[in-house]
Amino acid sequence: MSNDHHSGKPGRIGDYALLSDLRTAALVGTDGSVDWLCLPRFDSPSCFSRLLGDERDGHWQLAPAGPVREVRRRYRDNSLVVETDFHTDDGVLRLVDSMPPHEKNQFDQPCLVRMLECVSGSVQVRMRWIVRFAYGDSVPWVRHVRQTSPEHDEYILAIAGPHTAVLRGDLLPQRVAHERAHELVFALEAGQRRSWVMQWSQDHEEVPPPMDPVQETRDSEDFWQEWTGKINYTGPHAGAVYRSLATLKALTYAPTGGMVAAPTTSLPETAGGSRNWDYRYCWLRDATLVLLALDNFGCSDEAAAWRRWLVRAVAGDPADAQIMYGVDGQRHLLEWEVDWLSGYHGAQPVRVGNGAYRQLQLDVYGEVMDALHLARERGVRENADTWALQRGMIKHLEKIWQQPDKGLWEVRGPDRHFTHSRVMVWVAFDRAVRAAEEDGLPGQVQRWRELRDAVHAEVLEHGWNEELGAFTQYYGGTTLDAATLLMPSVGFLPGSDERVRSTIRAVERELRRGVLVDRYSTDEEASSVDGLAGREGSFLACSFWLVDALALSGRRQEAEEMFDELVQLSNDVGLFAEEYDGRTGLFAGNFPQAFSHLALVNSAAVLYGGHTRGEMSRRNGGGSR
CATH class of the missing domain: 2.70.98 (Beta-galactosidase; Chain A, domain 5)
Known part of the structure; x- marks a missing residue:
């Protein structure tokens, strides 16, 4: 080099x-x-x-x-x-x-x-x-x-x-x-x-x-x-797993346990473009993946610290819950432009703060409930305060779950009924039901059961496109979204379901570029969703999601081969950005990106297991990893 x-x-x-x-x-x-x-x-x-x-x-x-x-x-x-x-x-x-x-x-x-x-x-x-x-x-x-x-x-x-x-x-x-x-x-x-x-x-x-x-x-x-001596992993690509876990630790703010999405701001998702966001904050969306990545491989202290940060950050009126917070739980992440900096190779604007903290993204309710459910399964005791917090979130979700939102990708276009958001609403109600049924926690379990089943039926009816043979990005749309690959991972449908398998094939057909996967269709309709035109690189997390979906749908050998190739895309010291441009061989987006490293570690767990190998799935109660 x-x-x-x-x-x-x-x-x-x-x-x-x-x-x-x-x-x-x-x-x-x-x-x-x-x-x-x-x-x-x-x-x-x-x-x-x-x-x-x-x-x-x-x-x-x-x-x-x-x-x-x-x-x-x-x-x-x-x-x-x-x-x-x-x-x-x-x-x-x-x-x-x-x-x-x-x-x-x-x-x-x-x-x-x-x-x-x-x-x-x-x-x-x-x-x-x-x-x-x-x-x-x-x-x-x-x-x-x-x-x-x-x-x-x-x-x-x-x-x-x-x-x-x-x-x-x-x-x-x-x-x-x-x-x-x-x-x-x-x-x-x-x-x-x-x-x-x-x-x-x-x-x-x-x-x-x-x-x-x-x-x-x-x-x-x-x-x-x-610290790395605590890591328990002996599967393939151990070096990549160790480096990813060390990177996640490095992105953790020790006084609170919060993990930033990246240590940088405004590294562009498209060369010279304006998709330049500040990622130096903690996203609730990462909650489940953080707990999985850390606890699966023996980093239980860090997993417990993240749970404490999570509970403290979302404490208060559930109606005020945000999608992201500062490392110390700060709520106001006001976005402004640093107009005196020319930007990374001219990519402007340079932004500080992140206005998306005000967005409604319903999927985060599912992520928080899933993460805290996982913590219970891993032996972290619930107390009256933390369960009251979750009940409050579910009660608020009961009021707002039918609203359209900005979705996983934090679009700055119109609100829609994004399929992934609806799936994660199902996750939220499902984990509430399981808390009552499996852990004996008090609550309106019959009401939650009814809502869970209603959301499930709704997604199957409105998120599925018979002509495409796939779940689409949002209700009534025709564009695909890599986030639908997460359905078997969260237990919404088993990997053996033909609708899951058909969606995987559609994503491979439309979004896969070699070993890489784009996050959603990049035609004119998708650009109008995002509100920002321009060809971006492939999201590395989406590529690892396909690895998981392939493994869970019975295509394990293909999943392992894809994982082998993806691991090789890191830079010379094992780090990943948010995106990778297969045409140029260059990274794009903020760096290093926790979401990419979380997805890598989670794929290693799905394929080869951490210390949880052979245990029942935390999400759907059956099947082994």
């Missing part, structure tokens, strides 16, 4: 590796540049924003000053410590990047640790450090500080309003005249090593104390090694 190592523009989406301290995340490219970092949380304003503009918007690059012949990189074992080897004509330079995770103490301050080592030869190194707070809009006051008492300390201090960054290192960069940047060029000989630590503080008068970069890197590696 090679790259243009001194371009002012960001690299390809797949060129990045993820760093995380379980509070925020950084993206570092194959050119040694940290192009995205929000401090101190996932949803905070960025201080490195080159990803959505150019180098003037903030980045931190450490790389050879001259031409690079080849770049090789990897995560150390199953950790989130990234090693990048730059091969030049003069020698090999190794860059080691990490963000020490501080899981226990929510007041720990984030830091980014970077170490350079010359593996062989002699390599000229260039370091560029440009800090721009407030999504690139705020140029800090930067000064070089030398202290001699009570002990010697030297650092660069960057201050702008409430934001403070401190940079320490073996060598500190110098101000570049007329550029508002800091740069350093130096030589490293074989065996030599140099290190830097960048820390954040909310108070410029309380500068964080120095840290030992070698020890912090070692501690980071130990933390992740210990």
Whole structure:
């Protein structure tokens, strides 16, 4: 892998590796540049924003000053410590990047640790450090500080309003005249090593104390090694499953247990397009998949933390339930445009916040009820408060279940009766019935049974298109939707049902492109649903849904072969974006994408089982995985 190592523009989406301290995340490219970092949380304003503009918007690059012949990189074992080897004509330079995770103490301050080592030869190194707070809009006051008492300390201090960054290192960069940047060029000989630590503080008068970069890197590696040691999976593609689970952990905000959909905003779903959304929030839609992915493979503490976040986030009047929340349960995710950033390779607008939080998406009621049902089955005890919360949600759903909504894909077009939404309404009532029947919890079970059966009959009548031989995207429509592949997974119909099998064949015929699956038909009618024209890549989660549907419908060998191919589409360090463009071989959408990694892990469970192998299905009470 090679790259243009001194371009002012960001690299390809797949060129990045993820760093995380379980509070925020950084993206570092194959050119040694940290192009995205929000401090101190996932949803905070960025201080490195080159990803959505150019180098003037903030980045931190450490790389050879001259031409690079080849770049090789990897995560150390199953950790989130990234090693990048730059091969030049003069020698090999190794860059080691990490963000020490501080899981226990929510007041720990984030830091980014970077170490350079010359593996062989002699390599000229260039370091560029440009800090721009407030999504690139705020140029800090930067000064070089030398202290001699009570002990010697030297650092660069960057201050702008409430934001403070401190940079320490073996060598500190110098101000570049007329550029508002800091740069350093130096030589490293074989065996030599140099290190830097960048820390954040909310108070410029309380500068964080120095840290030992070698020890912090070692501690980071130990933390992740210990964590991944809990994972219980011995099936095929274990490396991909481990990396996906570690990525999901990395996207978790430790103080609350909430998991962001992605650490980025506004990476476009279409090249140069306007489908640019902020994904640095927690979607209720991910609830079931998160619990499945974590608990199936031994990460029960994280599963329990997510359940606690879920219950706290939706607490209150069920009528006020939202489809997404902030990492701390924040409700108001007001959407606005950052008009001073040019966007990823010109894709505008750049958005902060997500206006979809106000949308009605009925499927999330099913996801929440399903997730909490799963938690009960996995031994998490229900209490009076959590069951009262669920009863309140069901009572509210009884009033609104017949309304049209925005659906799974959060369309910004007209509300419709989306088939997947209706299926998930059935799931909500079904899980309420099962809570009463199987777990002995109190409630109006006869009423719930009647509603469950009514919704089921309605979907079979209005969601099915006899001419197409498939369930359609919405009632009365003729377009297909990959979300209908989830019907057997949620237990709405068994995989052996001919309508399920026929829908799978229709999706393969219309939406499948090789190993990839589009999320819905892209003809004029579908474009009017979305309200945004333009050819997008294939949604990776949809491709994994087809794997599950094939397996559940008796086509296991095809499912395994498809899974084998999909796993190979990750970037060089095992990460997936939201979409993959089969024509160009490039990722699209926010990165890395929790939904894609969740779908991968869930497919591994369907095909090969986690520690639940051989147990009864959690969803339909019968059949083995």
